[in-house]
Amino acid sequence: MIATNNADFDWTLSSSDYRDPALFQRERKEIFARNWMLFSWSERLREPGDYVTGTVAGYPVFAMRDDRGRVRAFHNVCRHRGAQLLADASGQCGKLLVCPYHSWSYTRDGRLNKAVDFGSDASFDPEAWSLHALDAEEWRGLIFLRVKRGGPGLVEWLGPIHDMAADYPLEQQHYFMSKNRDCAVDWKVYGENYLECYHCRTMHPGLCAAMDIDNYRIDTYQREKFFHLHAPKRDGGLTRGLYFYRFPSLMLNLYDWGSSIATIEPLGAGAIRHINWYFFTDVSPEKAEENRKSAEWSAEIVSEDLAIITGVQRNLNAGVYERGPLSPKYEAAVKGFQDMVRDELGDRGPLRSVAAE
Ligand code: FES
Numbered sequence: 077m078i079a080t081n082n083a084d085f086d087w088t089l090s091s092s093d094y095r096d097p098a099l100f101q102r103e104r105k106e107i108f109a110r111n112w113m114l115f116s117w118s119e120r121l122r123e124p125g126d127y128v129t130g131t132v133a134g135y136p137v138f139a140m141r142d143d144r145g146r147v148r149a150f151h152n153v154c155r156h157r158g159a160q161l162l163a164d165a166s167g168q169c170g171k172l173l174v175c176p177y178h179s180w181s182y183t184r185d186g187r188l189n190k191a192v193d194f195g196s197d198a199s200f201d202p203e204a205w206s207l208h209a210l211d212a213e214e215w216r217g218l219i220f221l222r223v224k225r226g227g228p229g230l231v232e233w234l235g236p237i238h239d240m241a242a243d244y245p246l247e248q249q250h251y252f253m254s255k256n257r258d259c260a261v262d263w264k265v266y267g268e269n270y271l272e273c274y275h276c277r278t279m280h281p282g283l284c285a286a287m288d289i290d291n292y293r294i295d296t297y298q299r300e301k302f303f304h305l306h307a308p309k310r311d312g313g314l315t316r317g318l319y320f321y322r323f324p325s326l327m328l329n330l331y332d333w334g335s336s337i338a339t340i341e342p343l344g345a346g347a348i349r350h351i352n353w354y355f356f357t358d359v360s361p362e363k364a365e366e367n368r369k370s371a372e373w374s375a376e377i378v379s380e381d382l383a384i385i386t387g388v389q390r391n392l393n394a395g396v397y398e399r400g401p402l403s404p405k406y407e408a409a410v411k412g413f414q415d416m417v418r419d420e421l422g423d424r425g426p427l428r429s430v431a432a433e
């Protein structure tokens with residue numbers, strides 16, 4: 077039995093909270109389906125009819141530019157018998173989106189155009205069979221979707237990040253490369269790792285060589301649900317940068333010359349896809365090698381993290397480790413993150429705090 081009374085430190089969540097399929101289903105519905113989730117970037121949808129498919133919170137979806145130039149998003153499911161409407165990762169759907177199963181066709185704003193040769197039943201009203209829509213918005217060249225419709229607009233959801241990032245030239249930066257990785261790690265394990273630099277000295281020699289680790293700090297904005305990470309450069313700050321983690325899983329690393337934009341797609345209890353896109357102002361062929369090196373340098377830090385937390389998850393699954401203490405000096409944002417999870421789930425139920433026991 078662990079003595080927990082009167083401890084002047086906080087605790088990790090219980091190990092079962094990082095592997096419980098029932099809890100994950102709640103997180104999926106109440107956190108990932110209700111928040112704005114990073115989905116794609118605007119350069120991929122240049123013309124009306126251009127689309128990108130993917131998944132958000134486990135739902136197959138697609139985003140498409142409509143005839144007015146607005147990005148719209150729909151569940152990738154036909155209203156007739158549930159076929160997947162679009163199979164490719166991206167493409168151009170033409171004037172109408174035609175289902176590959178029985179050729180129902182939909183307009184670019186999701187209305188049923190025609191249920192071809194359906195029969196003469198007058199009770200069939202095409203108006204009632206539009207595609208199931210998601211919320212979709214663009215912000216500075218990035219496309220975000222929200223499965224459960226309604227709630228704050230994207231700028232409101234981003235909160236102070238919107239103004240803080242205003243003078244970073246995101247619109248002048250272009251997509252360069254992606255790195256997507258599937259890992260046997262819970263999204264909360266990933267978030268908690270991201271939100272402390274207690275491990276940096278031990279694990280990230282490359283990062284510590286470039287960064288003034290003594291002055292690293294993380295500001296938690298509990299109400300606005302984001303974290304501002306301060307990582308001053310060792311060279312006295314010749315390159316300025318801005319680093320955010322917006323709950324539940326949006327990571328923005330912004331520089332004047334490029335950006336690393338990342339998110340976590342939850343795949344299940346204890347499973348994620350880490351998605352990372354790199355943008356640079358200059359994506360000319362002459363710069364390709366330098367850009368690639370810069371992206372690989374940053375991806376290496378992610379690899380170092382994923383390697384250690386994959387082992388953490390293995391131990392959370394194994395059942396010997398129950399919970400541990402959080403450093404009051406370095407891990408306050410980890411507690412802040414847990415409180416955001418509790419807040420969004422609406423009760424303290426499954427995420428038991430030690431104090432409540
Ligand atoms: S499932 Fe799409 S037309 Fe039948």
Ligand SMILES: [Fe+2]
Pocket residue numbers: 269270275276279280377381
């Ligand atoms: Fe790390």
